Amino acid sequence: MIEVVGLSKDYGTRRALDGLNFNIHQGEIVGFLGPNGAGKTTTMRILAGYLPPTSGTAIIDSKDLIKDSLAIRRITGYLPETVPLYNDMSIRSYLTYMGNLRHLKKVDQLVDRALTKVDLLDRADGYIGNLSKGMRQRVGFAQAILHDPDVLLLDEPTIGLDPSQIHEIRNLIKEYGKQKTILFSTHILSEVQQLCDRVLIINKGRILVEDSPEQLQMRLSGGRNVVIRVNGSIAPLINAFKKVKGITGATLLGDSAAQVTVQPDFEARPEIARIVIKEGLDLIELRGADLSLEQIFIQLTADEKTSASTASNHLE
């Protein structure tokens, strides 16, 4: 559905996107992940038809981003990061205005449908200027789905919301993503784990990783972490843990807890339990802990830094 080919964007001398390549298939929900300034918003703006790329292009629904900009804008819904709205308009008149700009037939019905989806029908005649941040976000979402677009681009749709509002927006994304293609950017990693079929991690204008959230964890953790908690001091046991077959490392997590890393295909937990019992301590907790996406992310960006510095060393 979306095919991005060698997309680059320069702001003056600063390169914001550096030859981006990725594909998104129809009906996929893809999370676009990266630190601030990685190029997420720039990519979104280019795909939405707001900014032209410096080089490269994207094909959306077999239409070229540059040549068929209007056609693409017709099938795309876009929620910008800042959720810009007209404060002097009512929710209904704003959505009707946007619907008219899209030449929608039966605008009133479509507005009602979108408002029902975001649960704002009873506030429809209220002024946008009086809305809370969460409600503005929902109005923005209603605007983005008003014309039932095939492609939905959401730029940090949950930023600045309280937990229950985040939950609502995520449900909306999930619901809409059942039939349509969604690309949404975020830097909240748990969101990606909950919502996405696939993750794109971007840093400094380039794609670092492209994978499913589960695969990503598997690939990068290099095995599983096991957390052990006892009622007593665990420090004397660390060396014993390290000798267990399959365990590659052990670190203390405070006085009474430790974390060990186990190679894939090894089950070290029974042996760990035996060691603890033999020492005369009670085992309180023994659980497998996956590497969180946060850790993966830090690891990935750190890897990049190291490889970049090695490269520059080679040059010297």
Place this chain on the structure above:
Amino acid sequence: MRNIWTISKREITHYLASPVAYLAAFALMLIIGLIFFTNIQVAFLYTSAPSPEFIIAPIAFLLIFLVPAITMGSIADEYKTGTLETIMTAPLRDWELIVGKWLGAVFFFGGLLVFTWIFPLILNQFVDPGIDQGILISGYLGVFLLMSAFVSIGIFTSSLLNNSIASYFLTFAILLLLWMISAPSQAATPSGNEILKYLDFSEHFYPTFLTGVIDLKDIIFYLSATIVMLFLGTASLEARRWK
């Protein structure tokens, strides 16, 4: 066409909800009212017949102050609040946005001009056998064409800048300059004199429209100025995308 209409309709409702528009209307009516009153007094004193020029000429001059107040935010504010991003990702062309914004402001001022019509109507009651209708019609036509060119300049500077106050002063400066650019023409060479006179907006208004002369050359002058400025506005909006 439909997009232009949608944009201009939203502009008009925006003006009607904004205090700036009411203040501009109030200022225009107040000042024209005062001038009207003074002229009536003078006319009674000297038992001379007042003419509609007394009303039309100040309207034209006041537009230099009022047009920038209305157009200053048309693009600049949308850029500042980010709404330009949603508009520019909707399926409409950049020129449709510019023309829609222009048309909205032209409608607004057109409405205001209709309100000022009340003064010549009153004047008509005082004078026997009535005021010169020819000057009234050609004068208002001139003011309308002038206003539409002024508005297009205002839209252009608004598309150029991100700050509406800056847009006000830039538009005001440009309009004032174009209104009196032929003033130093005495000092210029004969050919320079001609060019400055041609570019002067007031030179296409005072000697012709205000004296009851409707000349095609002047109509074309104002219309082409409008079109050029709308074209520049579109170009500057497109340039924003490339920034």
